[in-house]
Amino acid sequence: MRRIITRTLLAIIALIAIGLWVTRPQALAPGTLSGIEGDVARGEIIYAAMGCASCHMAPGSEDRLVLSGGKSFPSDFGTFYAPNISTDPDHGIGNWSDAEIASAVLKGTSPAGQHYYPAFPYASYGRAEVGDVVDLIAYLRTLPADQSPSRPHDVGFPFNIRASLGGWKLLFSGSDWVVTGTLTDDQIRGRMLVEGLGHCGECHTPRNALGGMDTAQWLAGAPIPGKDNERTPDIRAPSLDWSAPDIVAYLKTGLTPEFDSAGGEMVDVIANMKQLPDDDLNAIAAYLLIVGTDTP
Ligand code: HEC
Numbered sequence: 001m002r003r004i005i006t007r008t009l010l011a012i013i014a015l016i017a018i019g020l021w022v023t024r025p026q027a028l029a030p031g032t033l034s035g036i037e038g039d040v041a042r043g044e045i046i047y048a049a050m051g052c053a054s055c056h057m058a059p060g061s062e063d064r065l066v067l068s069g070g071k072s073f074p075s076d077f078g079t080f081y082a083p084n085i086s087t088d089p090d091h092g093i094g095n096w097s098d099a100e101i102a103s104a105v106l107k108g109t110s111p112a113g114q115h116y117y118p119a120f121p122y123a124s125y126g127r128a129e130v131g132d133v134v135d136l137i138a139y140l141r142t143l144p145a146d147q148s149p150s151r152p153h154d155v156g157f158p159f160n161i162r163a164s165l166g167g168w169k170l171l172f173s174g175s176d177w178v179v180t181g182t183l184t185d186d187q188i189r190g191r192m193l194v195e196g197l198g199h200c201g202e203c204h205t206p207r208n209a210l211g212g213m214d215t216a217q218w219l220a221g222a223p224i225p226g227k228d229n230e231r232t233p234d235i236r237a238p239s240l241d242w243s244a245p246d247i248v249a250y251l252k253t254g255l256t257p258e259f260d261s262a263g264g265e266m267v268d269v270i271a272n273m274k275q276l277p278d279d280d281l282n283a284i285a286a287y288l289l290i291v292g293t294d295t296p
Pocket residue numbers: 050051052053054055056073080081082083084085093101104105110115116117118119120121136150
């Protein structure tokens with residue numbers, strides 16, 4: 001009897017070990033960044049498209065360049081706080097290597113080899129091009145240092161065990177596209193901006209019980225965490241029913257075709273979007289106009 005129990009326990013331990021191995025934190029493959037030179041000017045646009053400031057600037061701050069952290073993110077699993085990612089070597093990421101920053105953004109893996117929580121939208125960022133992230137990093141290195149210490153997250157057991165996030169990552173992050181089919185160049189660029197860099201799905205797509213984006217309901221609107229009975233709007237083409245110029249105007253000015261002003265968190269998204277070149281905004285519109293239709 002005892003032998004059976006011992007064997008069963010060993011089998012369970014082996015299964016857990018295999019599970020942890022399969023879902024272990026992955027860094028970028030060594031050498032991925034070699035030979036790629038970061039372009040600071042392009043990085044400034046990528047920074048706006050990816051919206052790093054929205055989460056990492058101090059709460060209530062207007063300065064989109066000081067990434068001192070502190071903003072809170074309520075979720076079903078606890079409250080997360082954005083860390084300091086300024087160039088400060090002690091409190092920020094000033095002495096991280098490019099590969100370490102790129103692994104955080106693209107793989108959700110820390111320099112110490114731990115999983116990040118998906119409140120950091122790497123499930124979307126993982127679709128970005130490595131070259132764009134290298135440009136972004138070159139730009140981040142030009143931003144001011146700030147000495148605010150990062151605040152620890154307020155998450156209880158078992159979610160405080162970062163190793164448990166490996167399964168989540170396996171299920172819900174990766175570089176696959178949601179909208180596939182025969183797309184125009186504009187739609188393909190728009191898909192990168194919406195599904196990847198702009199991480200629009202993180203707010204506009206409902207989540208399943210495990211907190212992963214329900215891609216069957218892609219951009220169909222979702223409850224807003226921490227706000228009872230409030231939802232982000234459904235922005236699939238048939239529901240939105242706006243023209244391409246309407247969408248571009250909204251992302252540039254925050255005004256809807258009915259001349260209502262954008263509210264809530266979208267105000268801050270627009271502060272980023274209005275910095276993008278017209279080509280990119282047109283591409284976002286071209287993409288949104290096929291979401292929820294049979295076109296592709
Ligand atoms: C939606 C909010 C959000 C956005 C947008 C966002 N982050 Fe974060 N970021 C977070 C949160 C929350 C964490 C903490 C994750 C954790 O501890 O597991 C984090 C963690 C990080 C870390 C790890 C810092 C550390 O001390 O370990 C880096 C680096 C980082 N973010 C960089 C960026 C960059 C660069 C961008 C833009 C490309 C960005 N983030 C956009 C919320 C965000």
